Amino acid sequence: MGQVLLKSVRKSFGNTEVIPDLSLKVPDGSFTVLVGPSGCGKSTILRMIAGLEEVSSGSIEIDGLDVTYKEPSQRGIAMVFQSYALYPHMTVAENIGFGMILAKRPNAEINKRVREAAEILQLENLLDRKPKQLSGGQRQRVAIGRAITRDPKVFLFDEPLSNLDASLRGQMRVELAELHSKIGATMIYVTHDQVEAMTMADQIVVLNCGRIEQQGAPMDLYDGPETPFVAGFIGAPSMNFFEGPVASQLGCDTLGVRPEHIGLGDENCTLEGKIRYSEQLGSDTMVYVQHEVYGQITVRVEGSRKLEIGSRARLLLPEEFMHKFRGGRRISG
Amino acid sequence: MPAHKFVRLVLKYVLLAWIALIFIFPIVFMVISSFKPDLQLLRDSASLRAFLPVGDLSLENYSAAFDRAPIRLFMFNSVFITAVTVCLSLLLSSLAAFSFVFLQWFGRSVLMAVILATFIVPFETIAVPLLLIVNNLPWLGLDGFKTGWLNSYHVQIIPFIADALTIFLFVQYFRDLPTELVEAARIDGATWFQVYRRVIIPLSGPVIATAAILKFLVMYNNQLLWPIMVVQEETYRPVMLGLQYFFQLNTAWGEIMAYLTIITLPVLAFYLVLQRAFIASIASTGIKG
Numbered sequence: 001m002g003q004v005l006l007k008s009v010r011k012s013f014g015n016t017e018v019i020p021d022l023s024l025k026v027p028d029g030s031f032t033v034l035v036g037p038s039g040c041g042k043s044t045i046l047r048m049i050a051g052l053e054e055v056s057s058g059s060i061e062i063d064g065l066d067v068t069y070k071e072p073s074q075r076g077i078a079m080v081f082q083s084y085a086l087y088p089h090m091t092v093a094e095n096i097g098f099g100m101i102l103a104k105r106p107n108a109e110i111n112k113r114v115r116e117a118a119e120i121l122q123l124e125n126l127l128d129r130k131p132k133q134l135s136g137g138q139r140q141r142v143a144i145g146r147a148i149t150r151d152p153k154v155f156l157f158d159e160p161l162s163n164l165d166a167s168l169r170g171q172m173r174v175e176l177a178e179l180h181s182k183i184g185a186t187m188i189y190v191t192h193d194q195v196e197a198m199t200m201a202d203q204i205v206v207l208n209c210g211r212i213e214q215q216g217a218p219m220d221l222y223d224g225p226e227t228p229f230v231a232g233f234i235g236a237p238s239m240n241f242f243e244g245p246v247a248s249q250l251g252c253d254t255l256g257v258r259p260e261h262i263g264l265g266d267e268n269c270t271l272e273g274k275i276r277y278s279e280q281l282g283s284d285t286m287v288y289v290q291h292e293v294y295g296q297i298t299v300r301v302e303g304s305r306k307l308e309i310g311s312r313a314r315l316l317l318p319e320e321f322m323h324k325f326r327g328g329r330r331i332s333g
Numbered sequence: 334m335p336a337h338k339f340v341r342l343v344l345k346y347v348l349l350a351w352i353a354l355i356f357i358f359p360i361v362f363m364v365i366s367s368f369k370p371d372l373q374l375l376r377d378s379a380s381l382r383a384f385l386p387v388g389d390l391s392l393e394n395y396s397a398a399f400d401r402a403p404i405r406l407f408m409f410n411s412v413f414i415t416a417v418t419v420c421l422s423l424l425l426s427s428l429a430a431f432s433f434v435f436l437q438w439f440g441r442s443v444l445m446a447v448i449l450a451t452f453i454v455p456f457e458t459i460a461v462p463l464l465l466i467v468n469n470l471p472w473l474g475l476d477g478f479k480t481g482w483l484n485s486y487h488v489q490i491i492p493f494i495a496d497a498l499t500i501f502l503f504v505q506y507f508r509d510l511p512t513e514l515v516e517a518a519r520i521d522g523a524t525w526f527q528v529y530r531r532v533i534i535p536l537s538g539p540v541i542a543t544a545a546i547l548k549f550l551v552m553y554n555n556q557l558l559w560p561i562m563v564v565q566e567e568t569y570r571p572v573m574l575g576l577q578y579f580f581q582l583n584t585a586w587g588e589i590m591a592y593l594t595i596i597t598l599p600v601l602a603f604y605l606v607l608q609r610a611f612i613a614s615i616a617s618t619g620i621k622g
Contacts, residue, residue, distance in 0.1 A: 052516050073522035085513035089535040099521035102531075150521070 002063055002076075002153035002186035003028040004049060009058035011044055011210075018044055019210040021058075026154075026188055026203070028063075031180050033189045033197040035233070036207035042190045045207075046156050049188065050079050063153050073099075078147035079156040082163060084139045086131040086146075092118075093127040096145040117145040120179070137168045144179070157189040161196065173199055194234055198222070206230045226330045231256045231323055237286065239323070240297050246270070246317075252324035252331055259286070259300040261321035269314035273297060278307045289313045358384060363597070367394050367590035374586050394591035401588060402578040403567065404595060411571040412599055414489045415552040421494045422548050423541060429495070430503030431529050435515055445504070451497045457558070463492055464562050484566045489559065493552060499544045506540035507533065542610030549603050572596040 004026035011019035018041045026032045034042040047053040049060060051072035059068045067075045086095050094101070097114045118124045121141040131139055140160060147155055157176075161169045177200050180187050191197055197204050198218045205215040206229070214226045218234075225231035231239045239256045247255040263269075264287060273291035287299040287307060297315060307313075324331045334342075361384050366374045368390040377383045398404065432438070433445050467482040474485075482488035510533065518528045534541075556571035564570055575596075579589045604611070 050516075050520060052519070072516070072520045077520065079517070079520050081513045081517065083511060083513050085511065085517040087514060087517075087532055098518070102522045102527060146517075146521070 003061075004154055004186060004188065005061040006045070006049070007059045007061070009045075009048060009060065010056045011041070011048060011053065012056045017056075017210070019048075022210065022212060023058075024205060024212065024215070026186060028186055029184050030202045031177075031187045031189065031200055032203045032205060033191060033201035034205050034207060035191055035194055035197040036213075037233070038192060040207040041210035042192075042207050043158055044210075046079075046158055046188060046190045049075075049154070050077055050156050051075050052079075076153040077156055078150040078152040078154075079158065080140070080143045080147050080160045082159040084131070084143045084163075086139055086142055088131055091128050091130060092123060092134070092142050092145075095131065095142055096123075096127075096149055098146065099150050113149050114145075117148045120148065120182070121145050121175075136164050137172060140164065140172060141175075144176075148179075148183070153186065155185055155187040157187065159191055160189075162191070162193070169196075176200060195236060198234070204234070206233055224330065225256075225323060227328055228254050228256065228325050231325075237298050237300065240294075242294050242317075244293060246294070247324075250322065250324060252326045254325040255317075256323035256325065257317045257321055259298040261318060262297070262299045263316035263318065264299050264301050265314055268316060270317045271297070271315045273313055273315065275307055275309055275311050275313050277309060278305070280304045280306070287313065289315060360597070363590050363593050367587065367594045368392070369394075369587060371585060371587045374590070394585075394587040395595070397585065398579075398588045398591040398595070401585075402575045402592070404572075404575065404592065406568070407570055407572045407575040408596065408599070410486070410569060411553060411556060411573075411596070414486060414556070414571060415549055417486075418490045418493050418552050419545055419548045421490070422496065422499050423544060425495055426499040426544065427503045427534065427537065427541075428529065429500050430507050431525075431533060433500075433504050434507040435528070435533075436525065448497050448500055452501075456555075460558060460562060467492065467563065483563050484569055486569060488563045489556070489569070489571070492559075496548075499548055502540055502544045502547075503537070506537060510536060539610050539613050542607045542613075546604060546607050546611050550600065553600055 004024075006022060006024040009019060009022050009024075010017065022045070024045075034045060036042050044053060048055050049062075051067070051070060051074075055068060059066055061067065062075055062077065072079075087098065090098065093114050096117055097110045100110045100113065114127070115124070118127055121144060123138070123141055123145060126134060126138060126142075131142065134142065140163075143160070160176075161172050164172060173196060176187075176189075180200075189196070189200065201218050203215060204218050204221050206213045206221065208229050213233075214221060214230045221230060221234045225234060225239075228241060232241070235258055237259050239258050240262070242255040242257070243253060247253055271291055271294070273289040276288045276290045276296065278288065279286040282304060284303065285301050285305040285307070287301060287305075289297045289299060291297055299313075299315065365384060365386055366378075368386065369377065370389055370391075370393070373388050374383075377388065382388070433441055467488050469480065470482050471478065471480050472482055472485070472487065482491075514532055514536075515528055518532045523531065554573070556573045560569075560571055560574050564574070573596075575592065576589070579585055579592060
């Protein structure tokens with residue numbers, strides 16, 4: 001069991017309250033992603049679970065045990081940092097086995113578990129190297145290896161892929177997802193990248209100013225965002241929002257439609273605007289349409305379409321894909 | 334290379350060479366003069382010959398210097414006092430700095446400010462009160478319990494172990510180390526002392542070298558006022574006090590130069606051993622000597 005429970009947790013730095021009364025349940029064995037913009041408190045929550053920050057009030061339970069005031073090493077967690085945090089003066093093997101060396105485990109056991117972790121992460125040939133002799137991806141693997149050997153109940157990841165280039169990030173995403181299915185431990189992953197959140201998570205927790213805006217399965221958040229903030233944060237490119245006549249005719253004050261759900265060039269169009277710019281991405285085309293009242297509207301159309309800049313574009317907003325919000329809350333599917 | 338760049342490069346090197354010569358001339362003068370008899374030394378000092386190994390050169394000044402003062406004893410005393418002080422200072426200052434940077438405790442900012450404030454207090458100001466204090470402190474030595482630390486090694490060591498500069502150097506260096514390393518070690522199960530010993534200290538080579546050299550120089554070179562006040566017995570005198578043996582009715586300049594050359598050697602050796610780390614640290618911390 002590696003369930004994590006945060007009960008009415010608050011965190012203040014001096015007079016600044018960064019987490020105002022937050023409760024969260026991370027189910028055992030889940031891959032939960034905390035996502036939100038910079039400064040929303042997601043890393044602070046992770047650090048409080050790790051024991052690297054004290055809570056101002058409230059309690060934290062891991063595996064049914066109150067760990068609020070326990071040392072980081074006594075919480076049954078392992079953490080992978082954004083900067084990898086590898087000990088530069090130690091070899092890969094020493095980095096991975098450092099926790100066991102401190103715990104004075106027998107050498108044979110340390111070697112065995114270091115080799116096992118290295119095998120999982122394909123680091124067998126690098127065990128004698130120092131961190132500075134490794135690439136970014138290899139360093140991140142070592143950091144994960146160090147976490148694995150602790151055999152924790154909960155893995156904590158603090159933006160572990162943000163220092164990697166795009167292609168390596170994609171590869172590491174797959175590797176992390178595979179690792180999760182292989183070892184089945186609870187994983188809590190912090191990122192500001194909603195693509196990482198959507199592709200890896202069982203459960204996404206969207207945070208805004210230290211509060212949970214919404215939590216649920218990735219597709220639940222994509223299909224049914226409860227607030228305009230979640231609607232705008234989940235999905236790339238971001239959802240288009242319309243206020244004014246179009247929204248009020250439909251009985252809401254904010255209407256949201258995702259770029260991929262807007263029809264282009266339809267006879268029965270809802271709105272008409274001028275094409276400002278278009279990007280051909282191969283698999284699809286991003287079209288930026290300027291509307292006199294609603295400003296820029298992003299449209300994603302399938303396939304590669306060559307569109308003339310400055311020409312008129314007619315847009316259809318299909319009713320079944322509309323997200324209606326009133327007073328900052330969702331009012332319909 | 335274009336002509337104007339070449340001229341600038343030459344000018345730069347001429348200037349650097351000139352500055353280097355200004356710094357090295359006194360040392361060259363000291364070493365060369367230590368091999369010359371007094372008469373020739375005084376005659377040459379008015380010309381460039383003072384810096385050249387010319388004329389009647391011998392090791393006589395050295396043998397005379399050894400006869401005049403117990404150099405071996407003074408040298409041992411100086412090196413012993415300096416080495417013990419430097420080692421203890423590195424240990425205590427790095428521990429103090431670790432506590433200031435990584436541990437959370439009430440009043441640490443105030444205490445750090447107070448320690449830094451001691452920078453501006455010259456030693457001469459506290460010398461007399463310090464003398465009164467050490468004269469009344471108890472000490473349990475091999476010869477039993479006694480009051481007063483005068484005429485001992487420890488009276489020349491203990492008051493100088495902790496100093497603001499060494500603590501400050503470590504604090505600045507530790508602040509630049511990634512906090513995640515400490516956090517990772519804490520999660521790995523390291524105690525605070527294990528974090529210090531197994532993670533922080535192995536990464537602190539440059540600052541240890543810098544602090545060691547600075548402390549060594551201060552301790553070795555400044556052993557004058559305090560030893561005069563607290564050491565009357567020859568047994569515990571450092572090399573700097575040995576100079577007084579040469580300033581008598583007829584000052585023997587050749588012997589003084591020989592003595593100075595001998596007592597400069599440990600400083601030179603220490604610097605040569607640690608110079609690479611010292612320069613690296615100065616370059617990285619922006620501290621100027």
